[in-house]
Amino acid sequence: MAVHYIQPYDKNTPPNIGGSINSAIKQLNTDPDDFICLLDHDVLFLRPDSKKQLEEILETTDFHILGVATNRLAISHQLVPGMFCVTDIRDHIKCANAMHEANYGNVFEINDILAAFCLCFKVSTWNKLGGFHENSLQFDSLFSAAARRSKMKLGIMTGIYVFHAYRLMSDNPKQDITHLLRGQ
Numbered sequence: 001m002a003v004h005y006i007q008p009y010d011k012n013t014p015p016n017i018g019g020s021i022n023s024a025i026k027q028l029n030t031d032p033d034d035f036i037c038l039l040d041h042d043v044l045f046l047r048p049d050s051k052k053q054l055e056e057i058l059e060t061t062d063f064h065i066l067g068v069a070t071n072r073l074a075i076s077h078q079l080v081p082g083m084f085c086v087t088d089i090r091d092h093i094k095c096a097n098a099m100h101e102a103n104y105g106n107v108f109e110i111n112d113i114l115a116a117f118c119l120c121f122k123v124s125t126w127n128k129l130g131g132f133h134e135n136s137l138q139f140d141s142l143f144s145a146a147a148r149r150s151k152m153k154l155g156i157m158t159g160i161y162v163f164h165a166y167r168l169m170s171d172n173p174k175q176d177i178t179h180l181l182r183g184q
Contacts, residue, residue: 042117
């Protein structure tokens with residue numbers, strides 16, 4: 001099993017993020033048991049061993065799609081309470097350390113969608129679901145919903161916390177989608 005990290009980018013306006021992800025995966029030399037880990041450009045792992053931890057979880061998991069915990073996001077079930085407006089990176093590192101210690105290999109099953117800021121899935125899952133929807137800004141929501149309809153397991157790796165700059169300078173960060181429309 002290998003883990004392939006992808007940071008999708010599409011310079012078109014509006015971007016075809018799902019199509020860019022599909023294209024990148026098709027260009028990889030993957031096995032069905034390999035994992036893809038999508039990462040937004042504004043995501044920061046805060047521990048030097050976070051990717052090792054992530055890969056240890058992926059090696060033994062029976063989940064089909066996994067996400068992580070974060071500070072900033074429009075959906076609440078992946079958020080760590082009280083961290084949305086915190087801008088001191090040292091506080092985020094403390095949070096990452098605490099979650100690492102308390103929940104190292106834990107995965108919490110959810111019956112909801114997972115956001116693509118840090119999204120891991122087996123290549124075989126991507127194949128079964130027919131890839132990501134193209135030309136939709138909801139590519140991650142649609143992928144998660146299709147997995148749930150197919151009775152696949154979705155979970156959050158509760159021992160991994162990443163800093164997500166997610167619209168940090170926006171006046172209305174939970175509603176602002178200009179970064180998606182401009183391909184940023």
